[in-house]
Amino acid sequence: MPDFSLTEEQSSLREMARKFARSEMLPHAAECDRTARFPEEIYRKAWELGLMNLNVPTEFGGSGLSALDICLIVEELAYGCAGMTTSIIANCLALEPILLGGTPEQQHRFLDPFCASYQLASFCLTEPAGGSDAGAITTRAIRHGSGYQITGEKCFITNAPHASLYTVFATVDPKLQHRGITAFVVPRSAAGVQPGKDEEKMGHRASSTSTVRFEEVEVPEADRLGAEGEGFALAMRTLDQTRTPIGALATGIAQAALDHAGSYALKRRTFGKPIAEHQAIQIKLADMATKVHASRLLTWAAAARIDRGEAATLDSSIAKTYASEAAFQVADDAIQIHGGYGYMKEYPVEKLLRDAKLTQIYEGSNEIQRIVIARELLKQYA
Amino acid sequence: MQILVFVKPVPEAETRLRPTADGRRLDTDGVKFVLSGYDESAVEQALLLKEALPGTQVRAVTFGTSPRSEEVLRSALALGCDAATWVEAPTGSEPELRETVRALAAASRKFPAELYLLGQQSLDTEAGMVPTALAAALGLPGTNGAVNLRFDGSRQLLCFDRERGGEIESWEFPVPGVIGLKQAANDPRAAKLQNILKSRKLPIDRIPASELPAAVADAGTVRPALFTLPPARTGAKLIEYTSPEDAAHKLVRILREEAKVFP
Missing domain, CATH: 2.40.110.10 (Butyryl-CoA Dehydrogenase, subunit A, domain 2)
Known part of the structure; x- marks a missing residue:
């Protein structure tokens, strides 16, 4: 991981998630957003392909993936639709306390039947x-x-x-x-x-x-x-595991916003040339790309730390906070680059801003994350 | 039943291919290769037959260079093929028809099967000649453009459909033989996450180029001489208009007087 390259397995997982997101999720994203429909058929398909209980070990019928693997998948899914992704990965959050705090007997009793069919x-x-x-x-x-x-x-x-x-x-x-x-x-x-x-x-x-x-x-x-009395610590340890994928989810939203903005900027012309040739737009695109890249690397670094079995509270809080704020800013810039069209529901970017907002709030608000970051940080100076 | 299914890696659909500077071949640097669409249907069809007839073994075979050959075989394994064979191609030039047929025939003789399946054509060259040429090379019956391959009620006979001019013909097919698929009975399945991970650990049999039978002395091979890009499209013209009717009138006038599409 220090060389930031992915294994062949990781590349193929990412490829698989990308294909699923773009062929199964993205085509229905606007409709589900408009009507607030819960697309159970998509979630069922995600379960059939093994995209649902990502963190559950294979001995209980899950996919048994590492934190980094999960982040690679979640980013791709979120590119397709953040809302659907939240529903697809909610099992990871709900089952993590059983993985961290359950006895082997409890784990088998709850997880074996649960993972054997499509269940939430x-x-x-x-x-x-x-x-x-x-x-x-x-x-x-x-x-x-x-x-x-x-x-x-x-x-x-x-x-x-x-x-x-x-x-x-x-x-x-x-x-x-x-x-x-x-x-x-x-x-x-x-x-x-x-x-x-x-x-x-x-x-x-x-x-x-x-x-x-x-x-x-x-x-x-x-x-x-x-x-x-052990529940509070269990909840906190659970969130330590699941916070990092929220960074990945935010990165997926941001990447989608950047891609929309980039291709629109090349097509849309003002003053006789594509707006991508105006420096004001180039600077925006460059800043957006920088934020997307930083979000991804922070997320990968936190995930790699989790996979090494090290305490990752600080890294995961930093990744979640940065990536969620970057996603909101990048989606905001994407709307700005689209101008009036970006404000219209007919275009996909305003949804990205609404979706990005939640990543600043759920799985521990960014205000709480900053308390956590400061507390971990100050430990180093004490 | 033993099934051999031939798969070809082709550039991903959205790829913008460009010729190399000398125009002798297409520049495949950084191009992502995926399983050709019709071959995907052939794999799906092989897996459906395997599900219908327990004990059936499906082996995926490709002919080409590394790493795209291994990648496309891993995809086939992840979808559910039992084994994979890579027939190595000499690097340098894209194999032409007879080299391909010779290589696939060599693999067919090494792994004899009752059924040889492949897509009716590849999505890159769309030549559609390999199924027929391979059947000829193996001295087996062959057909192309088949849809919905299936066993008849007795499970002894293979049937398939072919669409011709809005009608559907149903055919019976003797095994062993070679069938080029247009479409499987279902849409091709997606690989499951666990199978993708497992496929990475499965072995791929390799037939080195040196083991292929030497090229027969014949009248020579047909190879592309030069690749060029189609001329760039000239700028679009925007019509200024005040109403849809006005726009239609102006468009018709331009089509008639400037583009001379109709008199």
Whole structure:
């Protein structure tokens, strides 16, 4: 990796994802964005080809890919449609707590049947009154008989209306704050699990997002991940793994914006020449390309660190923050280069800006990322 | 049943090919090669027959240079072919028809099969001669432009369709034989992620160029003499107009008086 070259396997994975994104996702992206349709047939195809449970080891029926492999794939998918990509990779996020915190028995019991067919899972951490402040979780897990009873509401949960499995973070005692948070695996079929209606979103409209209400849901102790109070650390370790692919997702949006802007600039003429020959446009394109390149390299560097088994909190936060802000700026510039046409829904670039916005917010807002970056940074000077 | 399916790497569809400076060949530097579309249908058809008749073995064969030959064979393996053979071509010039047929016939004799499948033509030269020429070289029955190859109810006989002038003809086909495919019964499948990774580790058998039978003394070969680009298109003319009717009138006038498309 230090020489930044990809192996033949990695090149072929990237090629495969590129083909899928451009032939299966991209042709439906505008329609799904306009109508907020959840294109289940595309997600099913992604599962059939092995593009869905990317981080789950092959022994449980997943694809067993490294962090870098996952980033290569996610960037290509996001080039096709960021919203669809969010729904395709939501399983990676939802299943990661089982991979990190589950016993081998739990891993087989939950993952083997789950990965054997097309199924979706949702990661249920965020609540109406708090997203990034995960320590303030109010969903309760009360000891009940030999297990627990979970009651509370989660919100902004990706794929929730379509999921068959939820990883849920609840507190066994709110007074303990983050030390009370505990993780559970809850099937959709459990009595009292109520996903809400699809939210109407600014972007990522091919993805589905809703609340999930848990009403005295009985959960056996065997379905708890780790010990009581270990849930907060588990959620943070999960996000350490899944934050980097968000950098890749943002890079895919940015690359798409750059490609649209570049080819438009060569076609569109003003004052007797293509606008690409005006220096004002060239400078914009150069800055956009620089940001896309930097986003990709930061993402690869964070992923490579994860694959080496090293602590990657700092690198992954830097990659996610930089790439998501770059994607927003590059999409903004792409609209500017398209002029009035860029503002029209008939052209693909305004969607990219709306899609890019979410990458600055989800999987830990960029404000939280900066807290993390500063904390990791200052450790080095202490 | 043993099936040999011949595959050819061709430049990716969006590639802008240019002649080399001396005009003797096309510059393939940095060009990405992919499995030719009709050959993709041949692979799909072979895999469908394999699914219909358990125990069937499908071997992909290509003739050409490295690395595009290995790449196209890896694609075939990832799609589900059981084995792959690369017949090495001498570097320097693109093989012409008889060299290709000689090489594919050599592979066919090394790996005898009941069925030899390939695309009806390649997507680069679109000559469409290899299926017939290969059948002749092997002394086998051959056909081209087949659609929807399948076993009949008894599973003893192969059938296929051919589209002719809006009608569909159904044919029976004796094995062994050579069939050039226009289209499989389904759209070609995409390779699964795990199979792509596995295909990277599968062996590729190699028949070196030195093992190919020597060229027969004959009247010589047909080779392209010079590659040139078509003349650049001249600038488009924008019609200024006030209404769609006005635009149509002006367009008709230009077509008649300037372009002289019609009197």
